[in-house]
Amino acid sequence: MMSKIIDGKVVAKKVLAECGQEIESLKAAGVTPGLAVVLVGNDPASMVYVASKVRKCAELGLHSRKIELPEDATHQEVLDVVLALNADTSIHGILVQSPPPPQIDEGAIVRAIDPAKDVDGFHPENVAKLALEDASGFVPCTPAGCMRLLKDAGVETSGAEAVVIGRSMIVGKPMALLLMSKEGNATVTVAHSRTKDLAAVCRRADIIVAAIGMPGFVTADMVKEGAAVIDVGINRVEDSSAKRGYRLVGDVAYDEVAPKCSAITPVPGGVGPMTIAMLISNTIKAAKQSHE
């Protein structure tokens, strides 16, 4: 079967173009959406992520602020930064890059963010809104990006059997809640490490969302002919032939799975590029809602 490769870069560009138009209208109305990104410490991966978020804001004409705190910042110092940003009317979205150093209670920091500025969608109030299907909340960026990829690829979720592999609050559970909502209307199964015959469970699926963080976990025998496969995994595997000594692979054994699929996301270039796009989209939503 000819499988459609879902190009996350193209869809992300489309989302960002929509965002660009909204930014123009907001600016015309005197509002410049603002995103604050808080980085504690100097984890190299986090530094790269934060830099790319700030760069994307600049490209789009969004106001952004990067706040860097040293590796040994106290919990109170981080909290104070968040509280100041909550009070700052030029800032509509606040993101504290994960993971912070161990002396920071990340859960407490997330709960301290004003839910109306919680563009990551991890505050309990937004978690509840997702479960309650209250559209005023913020949906976590990665599952929101997956839904958008499915939509853009023309994959019908209504009535489909969807299997989500993984039950984290970052991806698995919100993804399941989105798919089973009145908007998604899929019949959703959440599979995980304790699932007995995971291959058989996956073979039932019209849509598979893999979010387990294990390279090449989903193999061809686990995929029904014609299924759509969304690969959330981004795993580093050693590769001496690669410039950096490693390469990025997903949770899906792409080469063997792709030929069976109706549609599939590659890694990299699938779900990855969507995350920043959905973050920008959430920031615009926050700016809009703050001026309603």
Added chain:
Amino acid sequence: MMSKIIDGKVVAKKVLAECGQEIESLKAAGVTPGLAVVLVGNDPASMVYVASKVRKCAELGLHSRKIELPEDATHQEVLDVVLALNADTSIHGILVQSPPPPQIDEGAIVRAIDPAKDVDGFHPENVAKLALEDASGFVPCTPAGCMRLLKDAGVETSGAEAVVIGRSMIVGKPMALLLMSKEGNATVTVAHSRTKDLAAVCRRADIIVAAIGMPGFVTADMVKEGAAVIDVGINRVEDSSAKRGYRLVGDVAYDEVAPKCSAITPVPGGVGPMTIAMLISNTIKAAKQSHE
């Protein structure tokens, strides 16, 4: 196959006996757990429910308060009652009987209840705690009762395939979240009105939880031999031979399904009696947590 009939009255009595012991210890420590039940209007079914909740509190030596407001009470009046109960240290649990008359914004009332006193488990903060597997929250009484019935009947959820029929926030979604949690460890599918081949989906299940509100919806052909079946439905069907002109039936066609099951809850006498027991249990938990 000999199916085990899960007697909800027996399990509820056991839960209440455990509660009785906890009430004694709390009283010895100078704390009498208190439950406030707010009833707006005079819906006959609501009046019966409220009366039985208050009666159960009295039986167990719990402090309870029934607050009755007239059918034409304003939203603000109900809100004021809730706010006063939030501030009342003799009250640990607050329940506003559902459904209130239409002039009351039920969602706003639920959000006004102090989450630490929300023994119904419907406040967004408790919804989020359930999703986040934070054990300090309150789990809605009906799904909590279903979990307890499964446990007491010796039904292993870990690794089991569970199908929840219905996706409401009162039963379906919290039930799914409990079953898929680290404690439940089941592979959970949420099926609903848009599910394509619901019979086939149900036949996969080791555990079926039916919560759709349609009398006799789950028929024998939908149940795998040896499955455990929890019937949350309580539907009135006309029956001229019954004293009241109707009888109560579940969402499961009991007579034809029971012979195929390893275990099944009857209606009435299955899930029903558990609801009050879990409400009392939640009230005790609230009283304990308030004095920690």
